[in-house]
Amino acid sequence: MTPTRATKPERGRGALGPALELVHTGRAPTRAVLTAELGVTRATAGAVAAELEALGLITVDSRPTAAGSQGRPSHRLSVNPDGPVVLAAQVHADGFRAALVGLGGRIVATEPGRLTVEADPAQVLAEVVGVGARLLRETGRRCLGAGLSVPSAVAEPEGTALNPLHLPWPPGVPVREIFTRCLAEAGIPGPSGDAPMVGHAANDINLVALAEHRHGAGRGARDLLCVATAHRGVGGALVLDGRLHTGSSGLALEVGHLTVDPNGRSCHCGGRGCLDVETDPLAFLEAAGREPGPETGMLRRALDLLRTEYAADPAVRDAAHLLTDRLGLGLAGLVNILDPDRIILGGLHGALLEVDAERLHAVMEERSLWGRSGTVPVLACALEHNSLVGAAELAWQPVLDDPMAALGS
Amino acid sequence: MTPTRATKPERGRGALGPALELVHTGRAPTRAVLTAELGVTRATAGAVAAELEALGLITVDSRPTAAGSQGRPSHRLSVNPDGPVVLAAQVHADGFRAALVGLGGRIVATEPGRLTVEADPAQVLAEVVGVGARLLRETGRRCLGAGLSVPSAVAEPEGTALNPLHLPWPPGVPVREIFTRCLAEAGIPGPSGDAPMVGHAANDINLVALAEHRHGAGRGARDLLCVATAHRGVGGALVLDGRLHTGSSGLALEVGHLTVDPNGRSCHCGGRGCLDVETDPLAFLEAAGREPGPETGMLRRALDLLRTEYAADPAVRDAAHLLTDRLGLGLAGLVNILDPDRIILGGLHGALLEVDAERLHAVMEERSLWGRSGTVPVLACALEHNSLVGAAELAWQPVLDDPMAALGS
DNA sequence: CTCTCTTTGTATCGCTCCCAAACAAAGCGG
DNA sequence: CCGCTTTGTTTGGGAGCGATACAAAGAGAG
Structure with missing residues (x-):
């Protein structure tokens, strides 16, 4: 039994993580705001900001700002644009994409790729990680973590992809394990130097929700519901109090x-x-009477059709209305169960919202039990490469939880 | 360092709440276990336990215990049976019930009553609170909080009962406000002395879930889903990480x-x-071909019929199977959305489970997406007066969060 | 331009919390 | 009786953070 917790020489400031998260999500643009948000004294906030700057994570700018407000202008806080990054990887039906993402969801470098040997997960992930490793070499950035987005439910705590969509993968591929192995084989070291890099992996729609919550249309929401389509099927995700709610086995x-x-x-x-x-x-x-064609690219074709023909083609409009009505029914059911304070829609659903938001609201209102689901704000996803940014968020999480420990200093 | 030692015994303010919760839920039977659960040193755990004992909330028993294990026996921790209580009140279709509930969910005193003037919420609550106040006088206990269980969805943060079931109340009654006023009029002071007592109110099924999570069939679950029937309709509740998940406006x-x-x-x-x-x-x-009769008492009649005639009457058995199949379908749908690690069933649903658990599991398994909802443990509620105990849990929550502050010392 | 007001950053002090370490106590087994 | 193990208790010290006082940097008034 070891009642002795943690180590002593590491001075772990308690507010370091929350402070970094505030800067990361843009909710603390100045030191004064940081002080208020953390609920600490100016002295403490100053020490915390200085510590984060010393770690190379943020920059504290004491230069004038021409604010126009009264009193002494506060120092501006921002994510260090030249700071460390995480490796984000995404696999989807049409190919893959690797990226280096800094704090604040800033994509530092990114590069897409096409799948050559789709059927072998290990080879696909090795390819993606290989591109990421090259980006790391080219930019010379320090890499603090790695996250992977897959078009499949990911079971926890095993990290296996249960139902890969549009990929000729068998169900149950241990993607996290494979991802971690690929990272090691690509020679990407862990943040602490000696320990190897451990990869994170999650379902793409969960990551969309996470990214949009931190940097997109979901900012500020407390209970954020995200519903989105890929080419086929519909996925959902829920962010509660800033954390992804994945359920007890990752399959919520x-x-x-x-x-x-x-x-x-x-x-x-x-x-x-x-x-x-x-x-x-x-x-x-x-429903629009079109030939659906091959599965891959179906989302793209549906989006194009909806956006270009909605005004002109009655069949397209009728199809959009039909789907909007059904979607409203489904959302009303979800509101009854989850009671979110905001809903964001991705893929085709986001486009349906943009085309006729009023119809969707009307259906939801009609079907709401207490007249509330009609009042839940519904927005379309607003972020580019959101599931990629979400994968980065996953990788950043340990740093946000405890910067000192994650940086290994 | 100057020896300014032994100023005040005001220690352990940080871990005080978690420690109390561990004793409250029976997860810390000894000081050694408390030490391990809190992840602190023995010294700190000792100080915390002593502090809680000084506050009169728990008892620390250093007497021998004939443990049989090796080493020095640890001090036993338990809830103080003569400690303070909270006032728990419940209103339902058949009447009301008031109780004094100590830590650990122990019902110290309770008394039922019948509704005389059902239609007036203020008068009903005044009656319940009146009984509670009498119990307080009779027992002479100190009262630290008050909680109310109502058969209705309760909107937050207003605290209004949106759809009172089986009660001739209009929708939108501000039950928390009325409850709080009744407490003041009954002369029940707040825990801090001068400030008045503020009441808490919530939906009965939410409170069932809370009570069962802390002291009943839901102990140890991380994501607990509760589904139950009253006389009419079906309600649900979710406990996440030990806290009731009520959604953004209390209507989840x-x-x-x-x-x-x-x-x-x-x-x-x-x-x-x-x-x-x-x-x-x-x-x-x-479905069983019986005359349903009046709404009040319908649950009782259904339970009696199911339990007495299931083996004998084919019509009853068929009806039970039909409902079990439908319930399994609903639970499978909920598992897909919420992914709980345990499900507890109350009312008629609990009885259906007791009568034929295998059938329910079979249906859930057949309809589960990843073959998991068949593996989620499903249990029947195990606690008597569980919604009353849940109301008490609601009232205890501030004390569990910060004992020092809640006791006003 | 200067003075004042307002807001924010900085330095210092002291308090509180809690860990670490050493020691004492209480049972078990020889 | 003495070791062994586990737990409770005492003591010292370090880290974090609040409180406070003061300095700095702008805006506005005259």
Whole structure:
């Protein structure tokens, strides 16, 4: 038994993590605001900011700012643009993408790629990590973590991809383990020097929600629900109090099998008229009387059709209305269960919102139990490469939780 | 360093709350376990325990225990049976109940009552609080808080009962405000002496979940889902990391309107075949071919019928199977969205589980997406007066969060 | 331009919390 | 009786942080 916790020589400032998160999410633009947000004295906030600057994570700018407000202008806080980064990787139906992402969700470098040997997860991940490692060499940045976005539910704590979508992968691939091994083989060291880099992996829609919560349309929300489509199917994610809610085994928010049309088409889940099959790009293309074509690129085609033909083609408009009605039904059901204070929509759903927000609100209001789901703000996702940024957020999390420990100094 | 030693015994302010919660929930039976659970040194745990004992909340017993294990026996920790209490009140269709509840969920005194003037919430609550005040006088206990359980969704932060069930109350009654006023009028002072007592109020099923999580069938669960019936309708609640998840406006877990039978009866929500109308006592009595009778007492009659006639009457058995199948469908849907690590069932649902658990598991497994909802443990509620105890938990929460502040010393 | 007001940054002091270490106590087994 | 193990207790000291006083940097008034 070891009741002795942690070590003593490491002076761990308690407020260091929360302070970094405030700067990271842009909620503490100045030291004065940081002081107020942390609820500490100016002296303490100053020490914390100085510490974070010494760690190379943020910059404290005491230069004048032409603020215009009264009193002495506060020092400006910002993420250090030349600071460390994390490696973010994304695998999807059309290919992959690697990126280096700094604090604040800033993409420092990124590069896409096409899948050559789709069927082998290890080889695909090795390719992505290889590109990331090259970016690291080219930029010479210090890398503090690594995160991976996959189009599949990821079971915790094993880190296995249960249902890879649009990828010829078998179910149950241990993506986190493979990702971590690839990092080691690419020669990317861990932040502490000697220990190897451990990779994080999660479902892409979860990461979209996380990224949008920190840097996009979900900023400031306390209970954020995210619903989005890829090419096929519908996914969901929930951010509670700033943390991803993945459930007890990582499989929460499988929202695709809510019933939105009792007489709808049958679904592989055994039900009928599920959100999954009634509001995805395939359903839209079919409802509009278009040839759906191959699965890959279906989202793109649906988006193009909706945006270009909505005003002109009655069939497209009718299809959009049909899907909007079903989506509203599903969202109302989710509001009854989750009671979020904001909803963000991605993929085709985001586009449906942009095309006719009023219709969606009307359906939700009609179906809401206490007249509230009609009042929940619904927004479209606002961030580019959001699941990639989300993968970076995953990798940043240990640093945000305890900067001193994560930096190994 | 100057020897300014032994100034005040005001120690352990940080870990005081967590320590009290550990003793309260029975997870720290000895000081040694407390030390390990808190992750502090023996010295700190000792100081914390002594502080809590000095506050009169727990007792530290250094007497031998005939443990049989090696080493010096640890001091035993337990809730102080003569310590302070909270006032718990419950209003339901058949009447009301007041109680004094100590730490550990121990009911010190309780007394039921019948509603005389149902239609006036203020008068009903005044009656309940009156009984509670009498119990307080009779026992002479110090009262640290007050909690109320109502059969209605309670909107936050207003504290209004939106849909009182089986009570002739209008929707939107500000129950928390009225409750607090009744406490003041009954002459019950706040814990700090001068400030008045503020009441807490919540939905009964939420409180069932809370009570069962702390002291009943939900102990040790991290993500606990509770589903239960009263006389009519179905309610749900979720406890995440030991805290009730009520959503952003207190209205989460309205699980009654999941579709479990696409061709089922129509529901007031506008849908068809909702869990609410397909698995409640009325649905059961009708399915069994019985005359449902008046709404009040419907749960009792359904329970009696199920328990006494299940083995003998094929119609009852068929009805039970029908409801079990529908319930399994609903639970599978909830597992897909919430991914709990345990489910507890109350009311008729608990009885259905006791009668045929295997059938329920089979349905859930068949409808589970990743073969996991079949593996989620499903238990029946195990606590008597659980919503009353839950109301007490609500009242204890400030004390558990910060004992020093809550006791006003 | 200078004086005052307001707001913020900085230096110092002292207090509180809590760890670490050493020691004492209480049971078990020889 | 003495070791062994586990736990409670005492003591010293260090780190974090609040409180306070003072300095700095702008805005506005005259």
